Amino acid sequence: MQISTNNVPIFPLSVALFPEGVLSLRIFETRYLDMVSRCLKQNMPFGVNMIEDGHEVGDAAKCYAIGTLAKIINWDQSADGVLQIEALGCQRFSIVDSQVSDQQLRTASIKILEEPVGATIPAECSELITMLQRILNKHQPNNSLDETRFKDANWVSCRLTEVFPMENIMRQRLLEIDNPTERLEVILGLLSAH
Structure with missing residues (x-):
């Protein structure tokens, strides 16, 4: 999977995604259908960030800075055009800065956060x-x-x-x-x- 830290599409949700967690999404807005298409074609992840202010639909929501990259692992399109995807949480990241397109899709420059490996349980x-x-x-x-x-x-x-x-x-x-x-x-x- 190609991981770029620039121009990462951000999917705002009312929930947080964790590394290795699986997220099921129903995609119907044009901006997110385009995002998923691009991610699939380029084998790249998108960011999942919890909404701080705003909503999942409509204008781009303001999100918390810490989120998780998500890789699409399965997808299917229903007859009514709704795309159903499953995405796997990868690395946590922090948004450095972001911008919103005319289509209200937020993209961001991000910094990957290192995950501690082999930390034992007290x-x-x-x-x-x-x-x-x-x-x-x-x-x-x-x-x-x-x-x-x-x-x-x-x-x-x-x-x-x-x-x-x-x-x-x-x-x-x-x-x-x-x-x-x-x-x-x-x-x-x-x-x-x-």
């Missing part, structure tokens, strides 16, 4: 692993996951943020945390508060 957060395993087994019983994934603090913290009930703004705040161990500790604190 002992006080070990109960979170068990909870995540139970949740994933319940909702994806036929999906056998590599057990080593449950030792990776970044992967575990991302999956927990996706499955635990919380406000979308809290998910965005968790996405903005660079240290996965810190992200796990915040999640543990949120659970303890309930």
